[in-house]
Amino acid sequence: MPSILFEVTDQVARITLNRPEKLNAFNREMAFALQNALRKCEPDDIRCVVITGSGKAFSAGQDLAEVVDPAGPGMSKILSEHYNPVIQLISDLKKPVLAVVNGVAAGAGANIALCCDIVVASESAVFIQAFSKIGLIPDSGGTFFLPRLVGRQKASALMMLGDKVKAEEAEKIGMIYKYFEDAAFRDEVEKITKTLANMPTAGLAYTKMAIQLSATNTLPEQLANEDALQQKAAATADFKEGVQAFLEKRAANFKGK
Numbered sequence: 410m411p412s413i414l415f416e417v418t419d420q421v422a423r424i425t426l427n428r429p430e431k432l433n434a435f436n437r438e439m440a441f442a443l444q445n446a447l448r449k450c451e452p453d454d455i456r457c458v459v460i461t462g463s464g465k466a467f468s469a470g471q472d473l474a475e476v477v478d479p480a481g482p483g484m485s486k487i488l489s490e491h492y493n494p495v496i497q498l499i500s501d502l503k504k505p506v507l508a509v510v511n512g513v514a515a516g517a518g519a520n521i522a523l524c525c526d527i528v529v530a531s532e533s534a535v536f537i538q539a540f541s542k543i544g545l546i547p548d549s550g551g552t553f554f555l556p557r558l559v560g561r562q563k564a565s566a567l568m569m570l571g572d573k574v575k576a577e578e579a580e581k582i583g584m585i586y587k588y589f590e591d592a593a594f595r596d597e598v599e600k601i602t603k604t605l606a607n608m609p610t611a612g613l614a615y616t617k618m619a620i621q622l623s624a625t626n627t628l629p630e631q632l633a634n635e636d637a638l639q640q641k642a643a644a645t646a647d648f649k650e651g652v653q654a655f656l657e658k659r660a661a662n663f664k665g666k
């Protein structure tokens with residue numbers, strides 16, 4: 410069984426973490442396979458990327474058996490070669506990346522989800538910053554994204570105490586976009602995916618860029634960035650189509666360009 414499943418339909422790339430018997434915990438092979446899958450999402454004809462898990466989990470983070478395996482990659486390589494490239498690839502993709510958290514998301518599994526542009530979860534999903542329980546610090550971008558999502562106080566507590574955060578609570582505190590009842594989850598995810606794949610993809614990419622730049626910019630710098638990126642958005646065919654469709658009182662037919 411491949412550790413990562415990859416398929417493209419209707420301009421949506423679907424990546425499934427696929428080691429269900431290990432709750433989709435990451436080993437070296439799976440981390441590299443995820444990197445490859447993310448690289449396959451770079452072409453413009455893919456307009457939305459979905460990352461989810463197979464079976465009952467999203468991902469339990471690092472495969473702890475690999476960490477203690479003398480033949481394993483060793484701690485010094487795990488972040489620099491496995492997770493950091495994954496986070497960077499997701500961040501750099503010029504299209505929306507949707508994390509579909511179908512079950513437990515722990516450690517690096519949680520933080521890979523949180524670095525995605527939009528995170529949705531099923532009601533039964535839980536998020537755990539599991540690192541403190543084994544003496545590690547949060548990684549895979551967790552110390553960057555979580556405080557920005559929920560504020561420093563809440564992030565510190567969740568990271569130090571390693572609480573299990575249920576999907577409903579995760580939505581309430583702004584950690585994720587939305588949670589859905591398990592029975593409705595699949596349909597709701599499909600609706601969001603389809604919507605994203607039919608939107609002005611280049612405009613969404615510039616939006617993603619502007620949000621990322623805001624993390625370190627001053628207001629004047631950010632206003633200048635908005636100006637520059639808006640010029641680019643305004644030069645797209647989708648902008649012309651959007652305005653034309655509005656004036657003609659019809660649905661826009663965006664091509665992602």
Ligand code: T3D
Pocket residue numbers: 430431432434469470471472473474476483484485487488513515516517518537539540543545548
């Ligand atoms: O260099 C570095 O390593 C730094 C990188 C760090 C990145 C990280 O992600 S560190 C954090 C690693 N993850 C964890 O500490 C989470 C460990 N897992 C758990 O705490 C629990 O499994 C869960 C809360 C996620 C789920 O609990 P539960 O009760 O639903 O399932 P379970 O029974 O604990 O697990 C089911 C199976 O999956 C079990 O295998 P078995 O006994 O049926 O053969 C369990 O051992 C396996 N499993 C779960 N998590 C991992 C794992 N196997 C390897 N590694 C795991 N992380």
